[in-house]
Amino acid sequence: MVDPDLTVAIAGKTLPNPVGVASGTFGFGEEYEGLTDTASLGAVYTKAVTPEPRAGNPPPRLAETPAGMINAIGLANPGLAAFLSEKVRILERLPCPAIVNVAGAVMADYLKVAEAMEEVDSVWGIELNVSCPNVDHGGMAFGTDPKVLESLTYAVRKVYSKPIIVKLSPNVTDIGEIARAAESAGADALSCINTLTGMKVDVLRRQPVIPRGTGGLSGPAIRPVGVAAVWKVSKAVGIPVIGLGGISSAEDAMEYLLAGASAIQVGTALFGEPDIPGRILGGIKIYMVQEGFSRIADLHGFF
């Protein structure tokens, strides 16, 4: 039995395997040292980078919900300058591809970060976060209006030559329309989904747990929404789709791959089991061997 080919092709480049770790849940790649093996990862998607440093939202930033959690980090990050001076070094040492999650309040923000990334060899590609529901100017408008997204993607395309992944929000009426807009403007791949808008109320304090009211819901609870979104998006576009949302086992990952994803990301599940990506990859391999698949790309198209 030949080992299955686990590589994933995006815009002429390849990821070594389909199991990446999601933006915002894996820092800049070194925080889980000793707890997970970055050499087994398909990619590290970094925490969002904005041009200026951001302190983030006031606490509490986290709340637990049934089989899920709400976060409102607020794109806390050291900013582009500190990223270049401090974080790039970490990415260089990573034994797997590093994809930088790019965010901003206005188009110029995205362009500024993307331009800077063009110069950084250790960055495999970028992921445009146009779907963060947790800041007032977190790019959410970019992710909900196809025309706005199209012009953003188009502008970034002009300044960035390596793979551009556009990360889609599930909080829209027609995710296929948004996906087509990103594709037509030159995106190389789409990742979906970002978090759902959610709220938890502290009934004794009579206030939302998260000071700003709503936050982003992630975890197993949202998996069916993510799988449905990936299915719709993969039918709407021709470029690869990277699935995420609530993946915590190889079976969950297989749901996404069969629904149309070419790769996946693990987010919230890392908090519980930091070494889960390696075990998910192992499970995918076993599935492929047992079911007779030799390439990841052969896993979709059944429905």
Place this chain on the structure above:
Amino acid sequence: MVDPDLTVAIAGKTLPNPVGVASGTFGFGEEYEGLTDTASLGAVYTKAVTPEPRAGNPPPRLAETPAGMINAIGLANPGLAAFLSEKVRILERLPCPAIVNVAGAVMADYLKVAEAMEEVDSVWGIELNVSCPNVDHGGMAFGTDPKVLESLTYAVRKVYSKPIIVKLSPNVTDIGEIARAAESAGADALSCINTLTGMKVDVLRRQPVIPRGTGGLSGPAIRPVGVAAVWKVSKAVGIPVIGLGGISSAEDAMEYLLAGASAIQVGTALFGEPDIPGRILGGIKIYMVQEGFSRIADLHGFF
């Protein structure tokens, strides 16, 4: 200590208490006989009624997901004629208000059912299901386009004089906009949320569990999405909002009431614990007494 006033006012009529049972999960009011006490319910929202009988979707229609489930019933119901000849008798005997959930493929369907309901004394009001994601013509377009919803609500308003509740879908970019459209066209109240679009894949069969692909996700998993939606909608409109989605305890119900709901509905949680509505009502009462509230309407407006 005076007992708190639990009544809920909608369009000049009152519901005896805020805890209803959600459409599609409580049949036509008699199925749970012996398992739950309908006399303690604030309202029974019936399964959707369409003009013609509907057989519904092929099985499997149900799938379990983390802290939730997917259904694709497909509006299976006996149709208007059988409703009038067989089900109205059951509603007449109910010791609580009966609200008929109305669905259809085109506007004329809604009007036909609404007109018929106008004549039925035992029907307290109607709930327009403009948000069912599980049939190809299940009113979803009515629930995602504010203009279409406005004209539908307006047309129903002309033929129906008792309370009209419009049930909103969470699968939209801006639920506040949809809510305002329904209000401006004369809706007396809004209920939210209906199910989220979700998919589960059978990884060994390599097919979606639900033959038509996607279905509606309900249960505790979606509660944060429902609470956020109710909060947004109650800020967007002046009419009462009825909250639902994942309520399975008094604390869950309180989250909705504090977030802006004037009443709530229990759906999926009935399947596990058919007598949970009475216990939720008991818990709300205790909260009100302990925290010094005398009226349900005083529970919201804190944030």
Place this chain on the structure above:
Amino acid sequence: MNSGSPHKRGKARILDQRIIAEGYREMKLSYSSDSNGRPRVRPSSGQFFTILPHHYPLSIMRRPFAYSDSDENGFSFIYEIRGPATRDLANLDDGSPVDWIGPLGSTFPEAPENSRPVLVAGGIGVGPILYLARELAEAGAESLVVLGARNVGLVPRLEWPETAEVRICTDDGSHGIHGTVLDGLSNTNVTNAAFYTCGPHPMMAAVHRFAVDTDRPCWVSMEEMMACGVGACQGCAIPVKDEDDLSRPAYKQACVEGPIFDSRELIW
């Protein structure tokens, strides 16, 4: 609370459970002594109950199981360990409480006069068939029981009533008759048989066709995903023939119109 309805919800305690085949267990439960812990009517064979999964609400749906026995003190069932709820069941200590709703659904109908009940079971279908054999024995009726299993390890070790003739068939011939339940039925005079079957869908379909070919009545116990178990959610649709209009699908509810159906009603 209206108590015109036969079903109710209660708690029972696990008296004991034992392994009866690889991955299969028989669990005995006893009602609590107060009337609230007991069903309103005694369950009959073919009927089922639902339990609240131990991991509720991570597992949100109740799980249906057919009775394999029942008396005034409690009831039994046979289950296969398949997923979260049954794994939890297998790990519960004796004495643990189980939240049940029952009895639910239709019962196996009586066999037509002068006919001989032929009971055919496989896999998780053995529980209700065992109960039916017991009821028949109580009523003084003889029966033929044909059990199918893939191999000897999956043959359930159970005590069948003396009035039942039990034939065991294994796909690999490791026990009893080498072959399927249909092989178990060959060399049988079926001119007065009344078939009752519960088990994997292909097995029931084969028994149905055999009954049609031999012009004998056949009742089957259908499984479908259930949410409410009481007819409220329309989740448990079983495709049936619509006498009025054969062009469109018609469905019956497995939970209240079944789980026991006349096999000729169904679309196979």
Place this chain on the structure above:
Amino acid sequence: MNSGSPHKRGKARILDQRIIAEGYREMKLSYSSDSNGRPRVRPSSGQFFTILPHHYPLSIMRRPFAYSDSDENGFSFIYEIRGPATRDLANLDDGSPVDWIGPLGSTFPEAPENSRPVLVAGGIGVGPILYLARELAEAGAESLVVLGARNVGLVPRLEWPETAEVRICTDDGSHGIHGTVLDGLSNTNVTNAAFYTCGPHPMMAAVHRFAVDTDRPCWVSMEEMMACGVGACQGCAIPVKDEDDLSRPAYKQACVEGPIFDSRELIW
């Protein structure tokens, strides 16, 4: 896997747990014998570990607890039963496995020379304070321990080292000094005190103010909701003073920059 990092994940078994006050328990765990079941470095006082909730993934977030003791064979902690994860802990049998990640976070710093450690604890803060008192005793240092509780039922029954002078204060006067921990500090010469405090936020704020007023150093152990516990998620923000720009908020991460902070760094 790189093992430059001090923290790792392992399984430990519950050796034993006992009730030390109303709703409070002390749990002792032992590492499994293989090196994989042990931490890389011995945890110090102030540090914490996280456990995977028994009901994972219904409860999706790991739960942090401070060490109350630790040696090469295992560790202990003191916990209050509050919600799903701690309720599950209380119901676990001895011998049950617990999935831990540790040691995490910063440690209580050494007291400046010639100062006398004054340890102030309330509620769930007693665990790390007990550990610190033990470490100080091991190092041959004396300490003053001031414990606050609402009433006698909540006063933890624990064995403190002999070198620690323990004062107990209850809000209702049902045990020890009538009053708060600040009352417990009156009549104390604090000219050479070094304060260490862990407990409810208002209590720590009061100790901080007392330390500022008396111009003595003060370290506090901060609690914030944590998801990753290792600095990756930015979830555990603690508002701190930004020296450069006091107009905008600045935050530190409780999990890696804390949980122990110099109280003067924080916004109270």
